[in-house]
Amino acid sequence: MQLHPMPLFGSFSLLLALTLCAYTLLAGALALWRSPAHAELSPSSRLGETARRAGLMSFAAMCCAAFALVWASLTNDYSVAYILHHTNRALPTAYKFSALWSGQEGSLVLWAWLLAAYGFVLRIRHRVDVRLYAFASTILSGVQVFFLLLLNFAAPPFAIQPGPLNPDGFGLNPLLQYPEMVIHPPMLYLGYVGFTVPFAFALGALMMRYPGEKWIHITRRWTMVTWLFLTCGIFLGAHWAYSVLGWGGYWGWDPVENASLMPWLTGTAFLHSVMMQEKRGMMKSWNVWLIFATFMLTILGTLLTRSGLVSSVHAFAQSSIGDWFYGFILIVFAVCLFTFFKQRDHLKTENHFESVVSREASFLFNNMILLVACFTVLWGTLFPVLSEYVQGFKETVSAPYYNRINIPIGLFLLFLTGVGPLLAWRSTSLRSIRRNFILPGLAVAITAIVLMLAGVRPWQDGDDMHATIFSLVAFSLAAGVVTAITSEFLRGAAVVRTQSGKNLFAATFQLVRRNTRRYGGYVVHFGIVVLFIGIAGGAFNQSHEQEMGFGDSMLMGPYKLVCQSFTQDSNPNYDTEYALLDVYKNGTKITQMAPEKRFYTASQQPSTIVANRSTLQSDLYVIYEGKNPESGRPIIKVFLNPLIAWIWIGVGIVIAGTLLGLAPNLTRAAFRANATAPTESHTTSNTPILTTAKAHHV
């Protein structure tokens, strides 16, 4: 019998990781159960400490398992069935590495490894609050055990391929052979897996009746980082779809895409509503359920796409592990429900709403609308299953449905993005509303009028007027929200400038450093506005398809495309056909584009490589559709997609804003040192009173 040392090493590592995590779960739970409910868990508690160390070691074991799989891929070890089915010899090294997450078993290894990595960081930082961290570590290990059970018994990544050794593999799915695919799945998984940490802290804090809101402070960075990863993952996926799938769009409302959007929506709701708990001790039960729901949605998304319950063009990894996920979700839900009912008296609110026109109420509206958006996505994803149950066949629920339902919801959220920051906590006076809303309101009205004068007239678009109406509303609201955000910055900077005598730019910089969280949040909102502008541009997309021989030309908006040649080429990994098109604008040649179609040898599958010329105004997006078998000439499809670049810029701004929000504030001492005016004069001048306000607790 032939020995396979590396697969054996990998399998053993997975088994070891499972044993260590199971020990962390059981010993951790026992240590917590034996310690008095309100007593500090001693750092030197031997049982608890062994559980923590076992948890740390599980990360090392998972590193070994992941290393074994990557090594098998890099060394073309086709004795491993997973490697045989997802790689081939001619595959570039980067894609051999990314083969780790291109299939079911590998992506589960990545999930378990990331979970172990998060757990490692959490357990290292246990001295922040030993008892709370012990609870979180134990809950996290419970989740780890589930994934390791899957890897050891349901979807083993090191299963040996029966029969004689294959000389070459079957190749990687061509759609995955794209640079973004090397980073998109890890980003997405960092987001999915990361939500386990705030979930573990929330459940742990509830189980131990953790006093106060400190657990929220502890998990804030975890949640924001996780949300950031998920955001990056989602939009890298959208950019990949735009660049590779070749249908001219970036979001198709596919179940896999929906699965990533749902936890993002509830996670966004949590990031907002948790502020109410920090600030005013409100919405405690709501917040706990939001983070429970977010975690369960990450698992549900995986269940939907892995179990075959709904079909998806993006599901690169389907199998019969759905039953495991059903069981796990039920257990998680039961534990959450039981803990909530047992400890619900601990979640009593400390304050109540004082006005409908307040920051709290706007957060509540924002939360409700985000949850409605999440429900809509879930409902659309599951409706085919429901219709099959009721009517006997699966209805199709695709982009037209989601666009029609979700666009108004999105616009309402955009409206709240502008309104929320202008409202004060507790209650907003009429005078304050008049003062804060007049400029944004004017911006909305002026933008709408200017756009209508410029030709955005829904009443002239006949049956397609809905798209134009939504675009008009989106652009107008965007102008209002940008005005609102800018006025918030300017108002704060003016106060700092009066106090410090600095110029406006320096004053704004200092203002932002003084409260990075608040102003980082505004930058994120600004990014969302830019993103909405990009999405609204979709109402004006144009496309044209034409067979093009030598010297043939095609007009698209301001561009003229002339076919210079079409030819083919090949390398060990794929054969390719492509056309060379000269692009002219106003009679001047501006670039040459080369859309191509590849045919991968190992997997015997085709793939589109789009040629795209992106500007702030529009994308000229060119697809090589194939050759007409009768004439032998290429068929070229061209899209003119306005404002697409704004989407990617908007995402960049969202990332920058989140990073700013994560940065520490300028310390009070540093602020005092920077300030030149005396703070004692706060009652008679415009001097900011930030430094004294919190101390006075007025």
Place this chain on the structure above:
Amino acid sequence: MSSRLITRAVQTLVVCIAMITMLGANDTSTRYERVGHNMMCACSCGQILLECNHVGCPDSARMIDELRTQVATGANDASVMNWFVAKYGAIILASPVRGGFDNVAWITPIALFLLAIIGTAVLVRVWRARSLRTATPAPSIQIPGLNRTQADTLRDRIRRETEY
């Protein structure tokens, strides 16, 4: 007088919106695009008919030709869709638009959306009323050197500058 003006303005707005909603051009190429984007390719690729980009797709080219023919006959959108449903089955519709149980797909999220907005407003008002009933009056904090209005203004500033 002013309330009559407001009423008249609202009526005018409603009429304008109704006019905008009723207006409709009937260009063949836009109809082709619209109907084609509301149907799926029958090859089980899960893509919208006019966006199907499979090399050698067995269905999309034929279906697109059929769509062009049907639109050219002058039949309305519903008739064109019905023709395709009769030939390929309801699975080729990109969204549930056949009435009956399909309406549940549309009504549920819209109802939930309205319920969320109205429910939140009602909820906040109820909570506010309850907190007003149960609240004990907060002791007035005197700030030396300031009258009540100045103190309120100061509190307002403090709230504004310390919020996030």
